[in-house]
Amino acid sequence: MSQETLRVQKISAHAGPIPGEGTQREYVVAKLIDTTTCIGCKACEVACMEWNDLPFGETIFDNTYQTMPETRWNYWNLILFNEHEREDGTMQWLMRKNQCMHCAEPGCLAACPSDGAIVQYANGIVDFHQDNCIGCGYCITGCPFNIPKFNPQTKRVFKCTLCNDRVQQGLEPACIKACPTGCLHFGSKEDMLDLAGKRATQLREHYNFPDAGVYDPPGVGGTGVIYVLHDAKQPELYGGLPKDPHIPLSVKLWKGPIKWLGNIAMIGGLVGLFIHYLRFGPKDREDEQIREEILTAEENAVKSQENRPVVKAVANQEGGEPTKGERT
Amino acid sequence: MSQPELLLPHNRILRYEFHERLTHWVSAGSFIYLMLTGLAFWSPWLFWLAYVCGGPQISRTLHPWVGVVFVIGVLFLYAMWHAQMHTTETDKEWWRNIDHYTKNEDELMPPAGRYNPGQKLLFWGFVICAVLLIFSGVILWLPEYIPWNLRILRYLAVIVHPGAALLSIGLFMIHIYMSIFAERGALNSMLGGDVPVDFVRRYHPGWYKEVFGDSPAPPK
Numbered sequence: 001m002s003q004e005t006l007r008v009q010k011i012s013a014h015a016g017p018i019p020g021e022g023t024q025r026e027y028v029v030a031k032l033i034d035t036t037t038c039i040g041c042k043a044c045e046v047a048c049m050e051w052n053d054l055p056f057g058e059t060i061f062d063n064t065y066q067t068m069p070e071t072r073w074n075y076w077n078l079i080l081f082n083e084h085e086r087e088d089g090t091m092q093w094l095m096r097k098n099q100c101m102h103c104a105e106p107g108c109l110a111a112c113p114s115d116g117a118i119v120q121y122a123n124g125i126v127d128f129h130q131d132n133c134i135g136c137g138y139c140i141t142g143c144p145f146n147i148p149k150f151n152p153q154t155k156r157v158f159k160c161t162l163c164n165d166r167v168q169q170g171l172e173p174a175c176i177k178a179c180p181t182g183c184l185h186f187g188s189k190e191d192m193l194d195l196a197g198k199r200a201t202q203l204r205e206h207y208n209f210p211d212a213g214v215y216d217p218p219g220v221g222g223t224g225v226i227y228v229l230h231d232a233k234q235p236e237l238y239g240g241l242p243k244d245p246h247i248p249l250s251v252k253l254w255k256g257p258i259k260w261l262g263n264i265a266m267i268g269g270l271v272g273l274f275i276h277y278l279r280f281g282p283k284d285r286e287d288e289q290i291r292e293e294i295l296t297a298e299e300n301a302v303k304s305q306e307n308r309p310v311v312k313a314v315a316n317q318e319g320g321e322p323t324k325g326e327r328t
Numbered sequence: 329m330s331q332p333e334l335l336l337p338h339n340r341i342l343r344y345e346f347h348e349r350l351t352h353w354v355s356a357g358s359f360i361y362l363m364l365t366g367l368a369f370w371s372p373w374l375f376w377l378a379y380v381c382g383g384p385q386i387s388r389t390l391h392p393w394v395g396v397v398f399v400i401g402v403l404f405l406y407a408m409w410h411a412q413m414h415t416t417e418t419d420k421e422w423w424r425n426i427d428h429y430t431k432n433e434d435e436l437m438p439p440a441g442r443y444n445p446g447q448k449l450l451f452w453g454f455v456i457c458a459v460l461l462i463f464s465g466v467i468l469w470l471p472e473y474i475p476w477n478l479r480i481l482r483y484l485a486v487i488v489h490p491g492a493a494l495l496s497i498g499l500f501m502i503h504i505y506m507s508i509f510a511e512r513g514a515l516n517s518m519l520g521g522d523v524p525v526d527f528v529r530r531y532h533p534g535w536y537k538e539v540f541g542d543s544p545a546p547p548k
Contacts, residue, residue, distance in 0.1 A: 015372040070476070111486075113369040114384055134378075134388040136369065137471035141482040150472035155385070250483040254490060262494045263371065269498055273505045280432045282512050284530065 006168050010120035012112035028124040029167060030189040031176065032196050033097050034228040035238065036203060036212070037183035040065055040079055040095040047178030048077035048099075051163060071098060073149035076160040077175055080239030094230070096238040097175070097184070100147045100160035102126045102224025107247035108159075110255055111142030124189065124224045125164045130156040144220065144245035162224060192226060199228050219246040334539055340522040341539065348408055352518055355401030358394045359500065365391045366493055392469040395462065402458040409451060412442055418534065419445040432510075434530065441534035446506070453499045460492035 007024050045067060049056070054074045059067045066081045082094040106126045109118040117132040118139060128139075128148070135155035139148040148157045163173035171177075172186040185195060196214040203212035213232025216222050227241070235241040334342045344352070365387040368378035378384040421438040422429075422445045428436040429446070443451070467474060467485035474482055507514040511531055517523040528536045 013372040013375060015375065113372075113375070115372060115375050132384075134384045136388050136468070138468075138486070140471045141479070141486055146476045146479075152472070155389070248479075248483050250487045254486045258487070258490060259371070262490065265494060266497060266501075269501050273501060273509075276430070277505070277509055280430070283432050283434060283510050284512055285432075 006125070006164060007122035008119045009122045010106075010109055011116050012109045012118035013115045015115070024122060026122040027188040028190075029162070029186065029224065030124070030192040031102075031162065031173060031225045032185040032187075032192040032228070033225065034183040034185070034196075034199055035094065035096050036199075036207075036209070036228060036230055037181050038079070038095045038097065039181055039183075040081060040093065041180060042067065042079055043178040043180055044097055044175035044184065045075075045077050045079060047174040048160070049075070051166070051174035052076065052161070071147060071149060071159075073151040073158040076100070076158070082237060082239055084237055092230070094238050096227065096241065098239060099175075099225065100126065100162070101145050101220070102160075102162055104221030104223070105247065107142035107144055107220070107251060108139035108148055109142075110247055111138040111251050113138060121164065123167070125162045125167065126224070127161050127164055128157060128159060130154070130158070133157055142247060142251050144242055144247065189222075189224070189226075196226055196228050200232070203228070203230065215241065217242075217245050219244050336522050339525045341525055341528055342521055343517045343523045343528075344521045346521065349518055349521055351401055351404045351408065355398055355405060358398035358401060359496075361394050362391060362398055363493075363497060363500065365394075370490065370493075392465060395465050399458050399462045402455060405451070406455050409443075410455075413448045413451050415445065415448060416441070419448065439533035439537070440531065442532055442538070444532065446502075450499050450503055454496060457492045457496040457499070460488055461496070464489040464492070 007020055007026060008018060009021055011018050048054070054076070057068075057072060057074055060069060062069070064081050065079075067078060068075065071078045077097065077099045080096045080098050082096075084092045084094045086092055102125055104124065106118070106120060108128075109120060109126060112118045113136060114132050114134045116129055117134065118126065118128055120126050133156045135150065135157065137148075137150055137157065139157055140150065148159045150157050163171075163175075166173060176184040176186045185192060187195075193214065193216065196216075200212045200214050203209040209230045211231045211233045213229060215227035215229055215232060215235055227235075227238075229235060229238065231237065235243050336342055361381065364377045365381045367374045368376070368381065368384070368387060369391075375384070378387040381387045382390065418438045418441070422440060425437055428434070464485040467481050468489055471482055507518070513523060513527045514531075517527075525536075528539070
């Protein structure tokens, strides 16, 4: 979803400097999701589809409230419903609004091979530009949260934009606008962390959730979407939210050391072969020399046979210059 | 063993039959397209190659299909040539003297057969790379069909695919260098199919012996 009025700070697969990088400072924005006050009404899901003009798709009914098992290329915002039995035997609903986390160090952007297909704006929003997308799906591999989804018709990958078209106009994302319980908040990352911290303290001290905490995983440099969880020690309970997400090690190796070693090897190989040619040349060079020697020897033999009578004639003339005879 | 049926007029020997040459060039042509588009996706500094190869989206779409062509080509090459590619005792001796070969002191080398050990290594290298590339390539081709629980396959593929590609590019560079710059005449053998007897005597003395027996000069 290309939006050009926001400043860009990271561009996927971009050779050279990033135009306009660092010329302007912006607030890093964040969405705060307080899972403890989510009622699972799915207003955010509907608002997302409405605002982003996403076509309606079939839902899957699996005897739960959950609309479908995971997000789709045209369904970017999905509440995951989890029934959790606590140690004392009581049941607890764990509902988590799942969408792109807008990582500060995005794995999708690191993995992307197409110039400008994925950008990170100065306010921290990670956005796909489908015009530049080649549909390789490397972002799917790079993402630790299973968010980017491939559209087989258009061969492009889509995900939540954090409604950057609204944010750049000073509005909050559509999901936040629609939330009826106020469990969704939007603002600067700083403010959201402050608010989340206060809410977590409240949960620990007054609501008997001793493990309540804020989810802002440092493994991906922090995220543009942060959660308040009842139990921050077990984020996996919330529909498999990874405890310590990282850009996959193999993606880091591939885009880091393997790439540089490969480049050095390829350039070194070219230079090495060229130097080898300068030093040793082709294998049949001496054949050529031999061939030339044979040819010249044959030619000389022919010439000397032709010249022999002439030379004799010249030699017979007294006082004749021998060089003349050789020239004829 | 004497093989006079390989002899052609003007002191030339048939080295590659038509079907061998055709398969070689199908594999070679597809490899070059794969290498160029692959390098475009490999480095942002080479992304312009994707425009040369038909545009970024076209390159992404064609790369896997051309890969299938390449692998089929390599399969046929394997079927045609693998029997001749086994390492012999002389070959081991050849490898021990490889420094003479790199210095063009071919007269000090143990006699190479129809394929010298370097060519055999190239062959096996390409076969192994093709296998690694097609298996990792299918995963990279259709990443959206790999379920989240099997994502380890994608993580392996992004290491194996570039690794095997780099290896094959290394082999390719040596192959081009040898066939065009070092052993002049080798490229023509893959185009026209035949080589001069002198070429065989110089680069493949073992094969020369197979064709002509012990006679020092070929029968005229």
